[in-house]
Amino acid sequence: MRDIISRDGTISADTWVVVPRPADGDALSIPDQPALIPADLWLAGKEHFEGRDGIGVWFDSHDEPEILDGLVNELKLIAVNFPKFSDGRGYSIARLLRERFGYQNELRAIGDVLLDQLQFMKRCGFDSYALREDKDATKAARSLSFFSQGYQAATDTDMPLFRRRAS
């Protein structure tokens, strides 16, 4: 089971299952435990999931988070997949979910999540990270805390350094 790292570096066990996108023509099979399903499929079967606990959604890096505009806070957990650590689209998706669509609940990075991405993920609004299993979760707290400040405004702060300097 993967370790889930939180924003302050604490480690917990992952209770969620990521349900992969079914092949064309196949039905979505949802296990009997908290499950993340592809966001567009949740949207398509939204009525079906109403009132059911333990359903979250995930976006792949090429997906458009715009499809959930206005609905994001109906979800307790949204995950964004990093198919490859060098694929940076997930950072933009996270900022849009938080800053444009006002998502308030847990936002999780899944997939090829390595220690050195955590600082960027945190600033872009992710608050939990499913660290890749071969990486040492005890080092996450350190990776999250190298920088005590940044130059830009992002999801974590609406005060870029040039505004903090002025105040």
Place this chain on the structure above:
Amino acid sequence: MYVYDEHDRQIAAERVTQFRDQTERALAGELSEEEFLPLRLQNGLYVQRLAPMLRICVPYGMLRSDQLRRLARITRDYDKGYAHFTTRQNVQLNWPALEDVPDILSELAEVEMHANQTSGNCIRNTTTDQFSGVQVDEVVDPRPYCEIIRQWSTFHPEFAFLPRKFKVAVNASENTDRAAIQVHDIGLQMVRNDQGELGYRVHVGGGLGRTPMVGPVIREFLPELDLLTYLEAVLRVYNRYGRRDNKFKARIKILVKALTPEGFAEKVESEWAHIKDSPTRLTREAIERIQGYFTEPAYEAMDNASERLASQRFENRRFDQWLSHNVDSHKKPGYAIVTLTMKKTGTPPGDVSDTQLEQIAELAEAFSFGEVRVTHQQNVVLADVRQDQLFELWQQIEPMGFATANLNTLTDVICCPGGDYCALANAKSIPVAESIQRRFDDMDFLYDLGDIDLNISGCMNACGHHHVGNIGVLGVDKKGAEFYQVSLGGSSHHDATIGKILGPSFAQDDMPEVIAKIIDVYVNNRKDEEPFLETYRRIGIEPFKERVYA
């Protein structure tokens, strides 16, 4: 020039600690080579043919004397006693040991320097005109805007893993473009609109490399305070929609072309509409604060030293030549801009020894308020020299090898390190530059030819900017042998143009003769004082082809 405050110092120090940790984990095998790759690249560290290469950032080309001295010391202590000025106004070390890099960074941080984002698929060092702040015809000093972009782009959390590298250049001169902005991912031309308000004309999607392109204008006028929000919109569109499936189609120019400049601009505008009033929007105070670091040095009120210079020129012909070619006019009476050329025949273009770095530091202190600028033509500028001290300066720099009076001539070659150093290169570039410099050693003939940009790259990545050379040379690999393809008619200035390929490539030994024939065609066809590029545009490529392949 910009000076760090406690925030910049803290971020720089924290970065050194972070990279030390990353290096230790890489050496301990906790990071695979593939995982360490983007981390070391974002810190300017390549693994090259002979050793790692470390590219040190020189933000928009500005260096102080204490920084030059520190660079000299680093080349002595950690390298072989020399460094290389690059075509992006940066400095490279060719032989550092991987395990020493954190210590080098720590030494750099002490003098407010770093290697952040000098490579990798992120926002790179912003470049500008080396004559910024001292030339007559600029709309505004562009350097504060470059510094604002530097801070915004440093460790930007959303844009650390772009599809490909991303380069921004700023120009503020109305008549010239020494920063080649139209061949950058984003080129910002500072302008005033009809109401006299300051802003930027925004070019996006220029670039060299495999698919050379002149960047189209996607916004005619962007108001001054909207700089960062608009850049953020462009980068977000690129980060989300730029191609990631093919490295050779991943630059923003490919996206702009695919969407058409109009389609791309529309996407940017609609993204920007959401964020234009966000806290990232600049404030007047923020700009003024940074501008406060780029105020004029303590110039003395003086007249031009015209008479004195005239008699010095009359008495010394070499000084006269140097003054005509390597010295430019300054906005202040009594001052001049001096370019120290790093293009002495026999030395790879842009290479400087530790001693030379220290000499430059001393010259800057003695003659130019302790600051220099590195140019993308791989030379070094003393921007504020008193005219009545020019002769003394010239006497000092002649024996140092900085007074080769070939600025902007055929032998002021832009040249990448090429196959002698670079693992990516298909062919050597330095020996080609040298053989051409040797073939054209008659200074009077060079002066007669006037300004000609000769640019040489050892491979398609085009670090030597060959596409925009009036004469461009590209090293190619033909069944394991090194050959050279020649293009003509390129320009990196306001009339930015990608050169046209002349025809089949040549062997290295033939290159001086090929260039000589091209020059011959020009000399035989030019009208009056017509520069090479104009003659070429008037007569076309055919006469050159006929002569070279005859």
